[in-house]
Amino acid sequence: MSWQLTDDVETFIATAGDFLQSRPVENTNLLTIVDTVRRRGRNAYGPGVPIFGWWSTPGGRVAGVLVQTPPHPVIFSQLPPRAVPAAVEALGGHVLPGANLTADAVDGFVAGWRNRTGVRTHIVRRTRLYRLAALTPPPAPPPGRACYAGAGDQGLLEGWLLAFHDEIGERRPDDPRGMIEDRLDHGGVLLWEDGGHPVSMAMRSLPAAGTVRVQIVYTPPVHRGRGYAGAVTVAATREALDAGVRDVVLNTDLANPTSNALYQRLGFRPVEDRVIVEFTT
Structure with a gap:
């Protein structure tokens, strides 16, 4: 089980596209971001190189994703528990302005990121998705x-x-x-x-x-x-x-x-x- 990162949206779609489309309601924001980058270019949301990532099981099945379009927070899909601390390690070489996670995963990632980088953290907003x-x-x-x-x-x-x-x-x-x-x-x-x-x-x-x-x-x-x-x-x-x-x-x-x-x-x-x-x- 591991995270793989890329800055190429086509590689990301080829690998994680089926996962995104398997839960289109929960992944609505991610689907829009990826489509916008694909249509308008890597700087559609601002300057800087985007990050696309996917979490794979030992059998090679994608079970979680992340996307960061600078200067915006990294946004995660729903994640298996093991993927949360592993994401801290995988993103360790990057400077992140913030993070957007489901309520059950946010504390684990934020605590790990704070311990690793020494940043200060504060909650900007709590949101709810409706269908x-x-x-x-x-x-x-x-x-x-x-x-x-x-x-x-x-x-x-x-x-x-x-x-x-x-x-x-x-x-x-x-x-x-x-x-x-x-x-x-x-x-x-x-x-x-x-x-x-x-x-x-x-x-x-x-x-x-x-x-x-x-x-x-x-x-x-x-x-x-x-x-x-x-x-x-x-x-x-x-x-x-x-x-x-x-x-x-x-x-x-x-x-x-x-x-x-x-x-x-x-x-x-x-x-x-x-x-x-x-x-x-």
């Missing part, structure tokens, strides 16, 4: 309608994207324009308009192994409390279902009870919890 069971729209939707964002909305979307990251305390994307353009290319941004003016947005990932993730649901503070976020989430979810995907998922910040309650009312059910930890010298 749609049965879509349950609000009984009284807000006024307005959903529509696809277009090139003319680029500036608005960039501003909202940056505001979203600032609000949740997450690093801003290095290339917000490129990120928005990538979403617009596949109709991946829905707006809710009221009175002809955009008041909320929801983005969605490209389908991966029959799964789409609704993400970056944002309503400017001045428009909150009117049901726009729920309405645009329902619209994005319906759009994905109409396209024929098997599962629709989303991630939430567990520190935000409002969004967690909203998504459960809309028919999403918990799948797994994760913890994002930052490392500092």
Whole structure:
């Protein structure tokens, strides 16, 4: 049993692609990251050389993976217990800004990494992955309608994207324009308009192994409390279902009870919890 690392996304996909697609709900974030690097190049998320890794059993079966796209934390799939301390050793020659692991594995990896490198660690965010069971729209939707964002909305979307990251305390994307353009290319941004003016947005990932993730649901503070976020989430979810995907998922910040309650009312059910930890010298 051992970890193997590479900086080549095609080698990673050839080896670990079947593992990723075997659990597309739990691996939704990893599938999106790998697809984005494959389509947009190794620096799609920022400068620096990415790391791709897989944990193999003695029989050669892949049973866990990791991906790190600098300057972002390394993100792990669900892992067998033995893979956690072994990951500390395998990544020992790298400088990591942080780690994103399932709640049952985070303490073991973080303690091992702290002991090995001497870094300080602190929890940035606790998240929950939800999967749609049965879509349950609000009984009284807000006024307005959903529509696809277009090139003319680029500036608005960039501003909202940056505001979203600032609000949740997450690093801003290095290339917000490129990120928005990538979403617009596949109709991946829905707006809710009221009175002809955009008041909320929801983005969605490209389908991966029959799964789409609704993400970056944002309503400017001045428009909150009117049901726009729920309405645009329902619209994005319906759009994905109409396209024929098997599962629709989303991630939430567990520190935000409002969004967690909203998504459960809309028919999403918990799948797994994760913890994002930052490392500092």
